[in-house]
Amino acid sequence: MKLVIRHARVIDGRGRARERATLVIQEDRITAVGDERTVPLLRGAVEIDARGKTVLPGLIDCHVHLCLGGDADVIRTIREEDPALTLLKAARFARATLEAGFTTVRDVGFRDHSIFALRQAIAAGILPGPRILAAGLAICQTGGHARFIGREADGPVEIVQAVREQVAAGAEVIKFIASGGVLTPGTSPEHAQLSPEELAAGVAEARRAGRRVAAHAHGAEGMKNAIQAGVHSIEHATLMDDEAAALMRKHGVFMVPTLSALAATADCGLTCGVPETVVSKAQTMRARHEASFKKAHRTGIPIAMGTDAGTPFNHHGANAQELERMVALGMSPMEAIVAATAAAARLLGIDQLVGTIEADKLADLVIVDGNPLTRISLLQDRGKIAGVMKAGRFVSGPLKNEHMANG
Ligand SMILES: [Zn+2]
Known part of the structure; x- marks a missing residue:
């Protein structure tokens, strides 16, 4: 399966966010992330327009x-x-x-x-x-x-x-x-x-x-x-x-x-x-x-x-309540997200596989409506979770139902 997510805010797990990004997923992996012009066209891919949405590492x-x-x-x-x-x-x-x-x-x-x-x-x-x-x-x-x-x-x-x-x-x-x-x-x-x-x-x-x-x-x-x-x-x-x-x-x-x-x-x-x-x-x-x-x-x-x-x-x-608690005690929302993605993967010794959004990592993703960098608590709102992807398959959220053929 090939999937292209366009126009997304992508939080990479290492502390960076990119606006209007394009993300390519093939089989269980992320194969490219970048802007519209640098990511090559992919024939036969399913396209998701993620305008207004944020993609984070699982x-x-x-x-x-x-x-x-x-x-x-x-x-x-x-x-x-x-x-x-x-x-x-x-x-x-x-x-x-x-x-x-x-x-x-x-x-x-x-x-x-x-x-x-x-x-x-x-x-x-x-x-x-x-x-x-x-x-x-x-x-x-x-x-x-x-x-x-x-x-x-x-x-x-x-x-x-x-x-x-x-x-x-x-x-x-x-x-x-x-x-x-x-x-x-x-x-x-x-x-x-x-x-x-x-x-x-x-x-x-x-x-x-x-x-x-x-x-x-x-x-x-x-x-x-x-x-x-x-x-x-x-x-x-x-x-x-x-x-x-x-x-x-x-x-x-x-x-x-x-x-x-x-x-x-x-x-x-x-x-x-x-x-x-x-x-x-x-x-x-x-x-x-x-x-x-x-x-x-x-x-x-x-x-x-x-x-x-x-x-x-x-x-x-x-x-996800823990992220809000960490932010209340002084972390920025971005730091809390890093603690729950790249830093966590490093502690668990699985940072070669998951924890960041970059080419060759497993496609473990959360896609939410809105921007958790301005309101971290939205990660706790199930109504805001558009999709959860594990190893390239949607496993939960409205996007799962829309893209069952790929899941
Ligand atoms: Zn315990």
């Missing part, structure tokens, strides 16, 4: 949990729910995520290894959904945060074994829990979890297997342990101190802020069924989290967009 969420449904007490749900039902619900959440313009997600903790079956079903075209990179089970210490979606392991030997289990099951990324958390009762976000020795052994094993490593860390000590061990990203980075910030800059470690997680829990208050300990943790941490995000942005720590979708009231399909 959005990437670096932190989701497809096994969690955004309900008030997700731990209780997981405990009571049949794993098969969890997987069916995850398939529905994956579809909602794709339809919202997210063509790639990184799942950083599922209740079991069935996430790899979902990934496979989507890759094979059996189910609609984003490209998934998954961690399998998060690796935590006995009694640690996130153990309801985790593999508890203690001591370097068992940690290495836990890494090998995830790799053997098909994990592209390994997730460690390096501090307490908000959702798990009896753990404090301030306290470090897993010892420096355990983290070092686990990260070395993951790197030996060529895998990227993400570490959950709220408190500064947990962050530093994880950075020293060699992780690629710190998830949340809530209570970042100057030393942790300097280490992140020095080692090029990404912050994946997940502002939506704390904000959604803190905003909902005590009336919506979230356990009281969880709400009070979220409320006290929120201001410090926002200060950490601003500091990271101001001082040049690389930031990749992630939502923690699936946590209470942080719903799959509402992922």
Whole structure:
């Protein structure tokens, strides 16, 4: 199939926008992008007039949990729910995520290894959904945060074994829990979890297997342990101190802020069924989290967009709310888009394939009515999404119906 999109505003994912651009897609790839005169004529191509529309790279969420449904007490749900039902619900959440313009997600903790079956079903075209990179089970210490979606392991030997289990099951990324958390009762976000020795052994094993490593860390000590061990990203980075910030800059470690997680829990208050300990943790941490995000942005720590979708009231399909939150805390709309495209692809190690609009990249695109550079929140408006394309096929939006023959 050959497709030419004309008269579009194209945001390339690297921080540049081009007006009245022409974009050529053949099979699953972008083959040319430029202006009318420089892009060669293409015989037999389907033409789309994208006047008034903006084309962006398919959005990437670096932190989701497809096994969690955004309900008030997700731990209780997981405990009571049949794993098969969890997987069916995850398939529905994956579809909602794709339809919202997210063509790639990184799942950083599922209740079991069935996430790899979902990934496979989507890759094979059996189910609609984003490209998934998954961690399998998060690796935590006995009694640690996130153990309801985790593999508890203690001591370097068992940690290495836990890494090998995830790799053997098909994990592209390994997730460690390096501090307490908000959702798990009896753990404090301030306290470090897993010892420096355990983290070092686990990260070395993951790197030996060529895998990227993400570490959950709220408190500064947990962050530093994880950075020293060699992780690629710190998830949340809530209570970042100057030393942790300097280490992140020095080692090029990404912050994946997940502002939506704390904000959604803190905003909902005590009336919506979230356990009281969880709400009070979220409320006290929120201001410090926002200060950490601003500091990271101001001082040049690389930031990749992630939502923690699936946590209470942080719903799959509402992922683009994170961009508005980042803009509210000082990013320009263009910077927020870069964090959700090229920067995210770089963190995930898939920047050769996706994350930018340029020749030879996979044609993962979102086409929206209007200009998100003047109003970032329009990315959350489903009525404004004209089309979502994954690897050269329209998978959602009115443009899908108009161009079914090509999809
Ligand atoms: Zn998470």
